[in-house]
Amino acid sequence: MQNKISRRDSLALLGSSVAMAVAPLNHFTGGGQPIRTTSNEPADRARRMKWWHEAKFGMFIHWGLYSVLGRHEWVMEVEGIPVAEYQMLAKQFTPKPNAARDWAKLARQAGMKYMVMTTKHHEGFCLFDTQYTQYCAPKQACGRDLVREYVEAARAEGLRFGFYHSLMDWHHPDGARCAHDEAARKRFVEYIHGQIRELMTNYGKVDILWYDVAWPLDAKSWESEKMNTMVFQLQPDIIVNNRNLLPGDFSTPEQEIVAEKGDRAWEACMTMNDSWGYHRADDAWKTPKTIVRNLVTCAQGGGNYLLNIGPKPDGSVPEESVRILTAVGKWMEKHGSAIYGAERSQVTESLFANFSRKGNTLFIHVHFWPGSTVTVGGLRTKVKSARLFKNGQKVDFRQDDFRVQFTGLPERAPDELVSVIEVEFESEPKQDMQFVRKEKKREGV
Numbered sequence: 001m002q003n004k005i006s007r008r009d010s011l012a013l014l015g016s017s018v019a020m021a022v023a024p025l026n027h028f029t030g031g032g033q034p035i036r037t038t039s040n041e042p043a044d045r046a047r048r049m050k051w052w053h054e055a056k057f058g059m060f061i062h063w064g065l066y067s068v069l070g071r072h073e074w075v076m077e078v079e080g081i082p083v084a085e086y087q088m089l090a091k092q093f094t095p096k097p098n099a100a101r102d103w104a105k106l107a108r109q110a111g112m113k114y115m116v117m118t119t120k121h122h123e124g125f126c127l128f129d130t131q132y133t134q135y136c137a138p139k140q141a142c143g144r145d146l147v148r149e150y151v152e153a154a155r156a157e158g159l160r161f162g163f164y165h166s167l168m169d170w171h172h173p174d175g176a177r178c179a180h181d182e183a184a185r186k187r188f189v190e191y192i193h194g195q196i197r198e199l200m201t202n203y204g205k206v207d208i209l210w211y212d213v214a215w216p217l218d219a220k221s222w223e224s225e226k227m228n229t230m231v232f233q234l235q236p237d238i239i240v241n242n243r244n245l246l247p248g249d250f251s252t253p254e255q256e257i258v259a260e261k262g263d264r265a266w267e268a269c270m271t272m273n274d275s276w277g278y279h280r281a282d283d284a285w286k287t288p289k290t291i292v293r294n295l296v297t298c299a300q301g302g303g304n305y306l307l308n309i310g311p312k313p314d315g316s317v318p319e320e321s322v323r324i325l326t327a328v329g330k331w332m333e334k335h336g337s338a339i340y341g342a343e344r345s346q347v348t349e350s351l352f353a354n355f356s357r358k359g360n361t362l363f364i365h366v367h368f369w370p371g372s373t374v375t376v377g378g379l380r381t382k383v384k385s386a387r388l389f390k391n392g393q394k395v396d397f398r399q400d401d402f403r404v405q406f407t408g409l410p411e412r413a414p415d416e417l418v419s420v421i422e423v424e425f426e427s428e429p430k431q432d433m434q435f436v437r438k439e440k441k442r443e444g445v
Ligand code: GLC
Pocket: 001, 002, 062, 073, 074, 212, 213, 254, 269, 276
């Protein structure tokens, strides 16, 4: 979350509402009334969320006029570029046709099961055909509905897809004025609700609606409840996030992996370097190993991982992103079944591994391979058997009160990036580090 000064209003206002967008969920709107819609019913939510929980791994796509400048998607705001100057970029934004097909292929090959693309970012430029503004790809130099191309590409690769839509808008004349001018608020809310209606109406079944930054309004002024009700009426199977300041179906930790408590669904979104939009000079690339570790950490906490690409203005994906995703895809090809459909793991502690779980099976994902013995402390549930995930080869083990030692393993990591040991337990595997810390261990009991 960028928490920068908006030239259109005070830092305090921006800061507080941006913070609210990711703040712990409040089940009450301004009026103090609990939110009650069918979409909030647990059974209905479980039905709508099922595929998403299983999917675990998705592709985020940030694409817009900022891609032309190639200096991050906040360039308009942070460099103070006037609207009149910035909007001229629409004359230069003429991507190659069907660039989205390459993204969808790349996503599928990387083991991702869904995509979420910016239909409008904070800059205000719409990638889809909208009756509400001329400032959209079909009516500018591009001359095409880029959202339609994206939708078709996702479907062609068998991927689920969603729309990111920024509520905040730096281009619309009411985008900031709405905070203190009721007529402007009404116009702006109608504008954003109208666009969401278009997105929910014109592209067939949509799987995810991913709202972003609600500045400068609160849930009440956004009429967020009405917004979600409309969305669920038009798309009864859709899932929505929490950034229109209602809880929605899932939380959206950004650039960090923080598991939600209890059953609350969550998705960590993250960049591969330090920018969401194309940033030519940003070379802070994560390694493929880091990406795999992050994905496993999400699975371990019962969450999803939404990993971003920032295509260039012509729609091509930066070479580094392709390289990273290709390596991750190779790993996923072999190990995906330890990730898809994984449930939250109570076992989390290790200095060289993290974990995913399915029923009574624990997958130990070792990123720093320690040698021929791999030990996990505090595993008090009885182990039945273990094998190398890679080839099914049986692994010997010793279990006592304090630890399980897997022995006779190769000296060097058997797999590239992250090596996986699959362990079958008598019941759901549990780790008790408190027990390990007790005196009994010191006494060698
Ligand atoms: C924030 C940023 C934005 C990015 C998004 C991704 O809202 O303002 O640039 O799109 O987070 O989660």
